[in-house]
Amino acid sequence: MSKVGSRTLGRRAGLYASVFAxxxxxxxxxLWMLSLAFKNEVDNxxxxxxxxxxxxxxxxxxxxxxxxxxxxxxxxxVVVSFGATxxxxxxxxxxGYGIAKARATRAALLILVxxxxxxxxxxxxxxxxxxxxxxxxxxxALVVAHLVITxxxxxxxxxxxxxxxxxxxxxxxxxxxxTIWQAFRHVALPLARPGIxxxxxxxxxxxxxxxxxxxxxxxxxxxxLPVAVYNVLTFEQVSWGPLAAAALLVTAPVLLLTxxxxxEIVAGxxxxxxxxx
Amino acid sequence: MIYSPxxxxxxxxxxxxxxxxxxxxxxxxxxxxxxRRNYARRYWPFIVPAGAAVFAVILFPWLFTLFMSVHDWHIxxxxxxxxxxxxxxMLTDERFGLAVLRTLYFTALSVLFPMLLGIAAAACFHxxxxxxxxxxxxxxxxxxxxxxxxxxxxxMMFHPQLGVLNYLLTTLGxxxxxxxxxxxxxxxxxxxxxxxxxxxxVMLIVLGGLASLPTDPxxxxxxxxxxxxxxxxxxxxxxxWPFILAAAVIRGIDxxxxxxxxxxxSNGGPGTASETLNILLYLQAFSFYDMGYAxxxxxxxxxxxxxxxxxxxxxxxxxxx
Numbered sequence: 017m018s019k020v021g022s023r024t025l026g027r028r029a030g031l032y033a034s035v036f037a038x039x040x041x042x043x044x045x046x047l048w049m050l051s052l053a054f055k056n057e058v059d060n061x062x063x064x065x066x067x068x069x070x071x072x073x074x075x076x077x078x079x080x081x082x083x084x085x086x087x088x089x090x091x092x093x094v095v096v097s098f099g100a101t102x103x104x105x106x107x108x109x110x111x112g113y114g115i116a117k118a119r120a121t122r123a124a125l126l127i128l129v130x131x132x133x134x135x136x137x138x139x140x141x142x143x144x145x146x147x148x149x150x151x152x153x154x155x156x157a158l159v160v161a162h163l164v165i166t167x168x169x170x171x172x173x174x175x176x177x178x179x180x181x182x183x184x185x186x187x188x189x190x191x192x193x194x195t196i197w198q199a200f201r202h203v204a205l206p207l208a209r210p211g212i213x214x215x216x217x218x219x220x221x222x223x224x225x226x227x228x229x230x231x232x233x234x235x236x237x238x239x240x241l242p243v244a245v246y247n248v249l250t251f252e253q254v255s256w257g258p259l260a261a262a263a264l265l266v267t268a269p270v271l272l273l274t275x276x277x278x279x280e281i282v283a284g285x286x287x288x289x290x291x292x293x
Numbered sequence: 294m295i296y297s298p299x300x301x302x303x304x305x306x307x308x309x310x311x312x313x314x315x316x317x318x319x320x321x322x323x324x325x326x327x328x329r330r331n332y333a334r335r336y337w338p339f340i341v342p343a344g345a346a347v348f349a350v351i352l353f354p355w356l357f358t359l360f361m362s363v364h365d366w367h368i369x370x371x372x373x374x375x376x377x378x379x380x381x382x383m384l385t386d387e388r389f390g391l392a393v394l395r396t397l398y399f400t401a402l403s404v405l406f407p408m409l410l411g412i413a414a415a416a417c418f419h420x421x422x423x424x425x426x427x428x429x430x431x432x433x434x435x436x437x438x439x440x441x442x443x444x445x446x447x448x449m450m451f452h453p454q455l456g457v458l459n460y461l462l463t464t465l466g467x468x469x470x471x472x473x474x475x476x477x478x479x480x481x482x483x484x485x486x487x488x489x490x491x492x493x494x495v496m497l498i499v500l501g502g503l504a505s506l507p508t509d510p511x512x513x514x515x516x517x518x519x520x521x522x523x524x525x526x527x528x529x530x531x532x533x534w535p536f537i538l539a540a541a542v543i544r545g546i547d548x549x550x551x552x553x554x555x556x557x558x559s560n561g562g563p564g565t566a567s568e569t570l571n572i573l574l575y576l577q578a579f580s581f582y583d584m585g586y587a588x589x590x591x592x593x594x595x596x597x598x599x600x601x602x603x604x605x606x607x608x609x610x611x612x613x614x
Contacts, residue, residue: 031420038414039431041489046434048457049446065457107342114339123340130351132598134550136574137591140584141354141361160349167346196335225439227553232579242441246557256449263442274437278430281437285494286501 046271052260053077060256076261086262088237089244095155096230096240097223100162104170104219109212111167112174113200124175130168135228138164143232153235161229166219173218173284177211178204214284217277221270241266358588366585379589388565389573389590393597395480396549396569400601402484403491403548408541410488411495418496419503433493440490444557447486448473451558473559476566483567486554491547495540502536503529542605549598570594 052060053076054069080086115123142161143152151157185207186199194202205212230243239247245262274281365375383389418429435443450458451472459469472482510528519527552571555561561568561576568576574594578587 028422031417031422034413034417035422035428038410038417039428042431042435045443045446045450045489046438048450049442052446052449061455063455063460065455065460107346110339111343114336114343118334118336118340120336120340123344126347126351130347132546132595132602133351133355134571134574134591134594134598135552136571136578137358137595138351138354140578140587140591141357143579144357144361144584145353163346164351167343171343200339221437225437225441227439227441227556228575231556242439245445246441259445260449263439263445267439267442270437270439271434274434275430278426278433282429282433282497285433286497 049260049264052256053264054261055257057255057257060260076257077265079258080262080265083258084244084262085237086244086265089239089241090265092155092158092234092238093224093241096158096162097220099155099159100166100223101170101216101219103159104163104166105212105216107163108167108170108215109174109205109208110200111171113178113204113208115171116175116178124172127168127171127175130164131172135164139229139232146233152233153238155238157233158230158238158240161233162223162226164229165226166223169219169222170215173215174208174211177208177214181207210280213277214280217273217280218284221273221281224270358591361585361588362592363589364585366583366588368582368584375585379586380593382586383589383593388568391565392568392570392573395567396571396597399480399484399487399551399567399569400545400548402481403487403551404541404544406484406488407492407495407544408537410492411540412499412537414492414496415499415503418500432496435490436493438490440553441557443490444486444554447554448558451482473567474563476563479559479563479567483551483555483559486558487548487551490554491544494547495544498540498543499533499536502533506532538605538608542602545601545605546598549601570597 051067051069054072054074055066056069056073056075059066059069111123114120115127138161142157146152146154146157146160181204186203189199189203190196225242226240227242227246230240231246234240234243245259245266362379363374363376365371365373365378414432418425418432450456451474453459453469453471453474456472458472462469470482471478473479506529510532511524514524514528550571551569552575555567555569555572556575559567561572570590571594574587574590577583577590
């Protein structure tokens with residue numbers, strides 16, 4: 017009896033030890049980010065390193081806002097991510113429905129190809145196109161480019177979602193004389209709300225995180241946050257504290273969203289293996 | 294995103310005719326293809342806007358890339374038709390060849406380690422334990438965090454003199470590493486970051502597979518007195534295998550396309566020691582402004598990604614465990 021008990025206890029301990037080992041690299045990196053962001057410059061370059069900020073300082077954050085147009089970049093990021101996600105929803109949700117209903121495998125395949133294609137493959141032609149149209153360095157160009165990320169994510173998640181919905185309800189609506197559009201608008205769409213939530217969150221996050229499109233297409237005043245952190249901060253101020261503080265500010269919205277919506281995010285990622293760019 | 298969505302619900306549309314009413318028993322099989330097509334056509338208006346968008350931002354770039362790849366096209370210079378010259382140039386371009394080899398080396402390691410760790414993690418998170426939800430959320434944070442932000446923190450951690458990683462190594466009695474500052478350690482170091490970042494995606498996909506396991510085969514195996522190893526080898530593994538392969542395919546594609554972390558952390562250096570195809574492409578296009586050659590490299594790069602994807606999908610079809 018006690019032998020069995022100690023064995024299960026041992027297995028329990030083993031499980032906890034493995035879980036701890038698995039999550040500790042994530043914890044360490046994010047804690048170090050916090051530590052760098054809240055330490056003063058002397059402590060940040062001290063060796064051996066100082067781990068706990070004592071006393072914690074907000075100077076790094078003050079510097080980020082004082083020396084850069086951080087709010088402008090944040091606004092750019094908000095405009096681009098919301099814009100690209102919104103348009104992707106308008107286009108991608110009906111497309112997901114159409115593909116699921118018509119079982120247009122080839123259309124789905126095209127979305128898959130978009131997922132496989134390296135981001136730079138879009139960027140070179142889009143860069144030349146925007147230059148020709150005089151749109152280089154505008155937020156419009158960035159929103160359009162980000163559609164490359166957001167539309168496939170939204171369409172793919174919605175295909176899976178609409179396929180999973182029972183067809184009977186729409187059939188009943190169609191029998192009762194509803195048009196196909198009404199069946200979509202009033203039956204399928206309300207049922208698909210959880211799927212739309214998942215698609216919105218993931219499209220937004222991967223658009224927010226995107227770096228490569230902004231690096232090439234953004235101008236001085238239209239940089240999104242990831243580009244601004246890389247471009248401005250790394251070259252114009254090499255000190256670690258403000259850099260870590262800025263990095264923290266850039267990624268904080270995404271981390272908070274993940275913590276708050278973890279159930280939806282896990283569902284969406286498990287279904288699709290989605291990743292942008 | 295590898296499963297073809299058309300395969301999952303084969304029955305959904307088959308019971309309906311063009312009017313959308315439910316057919317009861319015997320629909321004449323000869324009429325079926327026509328009605329199916331009609332039925333599908335009604336849904337085209339839903340797809341058209343996406344089709345237009347896909348054409349504008351996805352297909353157009355592709356056609357344009359193909360066009361550019363057979364031209365000598367420098368920004369600020371003239372444009373001239375050169376035929377296959379850009380492609381032939383790759384054959385003799387040593388920098389391109391090395392970039393291909395580096396990309397394959399980086400990809401192989403960046404599939405292997407996340408797969409091993411991801412499968413182990415999925416096995417852990419499949420078990421019930423208090424705090425599982427929180428632990429799982431923390432575990433997936435690396436893949437959700439902004440890659441550039443995280444890459445900057447890694448850069449500071451890799452600093453040979455002041456970085457925290459060398460401090461930790463020496464505290465443990467291990468020799469310090471040059472990390473991204475030496476040619477022979479830079480790619481393994483970048484693989485470390487890639488593994489840190491993308492193991493969660495492998496875990497989630499495999500975890501999804503584990504969650505979908507039916508219970509019947511386990512009861513049968515239990516009745517037959519199978520050992521734990523036999524159950525794992527002959528029940529669990531064959532059932533989860535498709536998910537593992539799907540995860541490997543996705544990981545392979547993403548590793549081939551890796552850009553942000555390499556660009557920010559090492560920028561292809563030291564020298565060209567970590568210059569993968571994607572980095573080379575970026576330099577050719579946006580530092581040297583050689584759009585024609587860059588486009589040809591894009592075409593070859595995409596062919597490589599497609600080839601490896603198909604190869605992995607083919608293995609998936611072949612492998613029946």
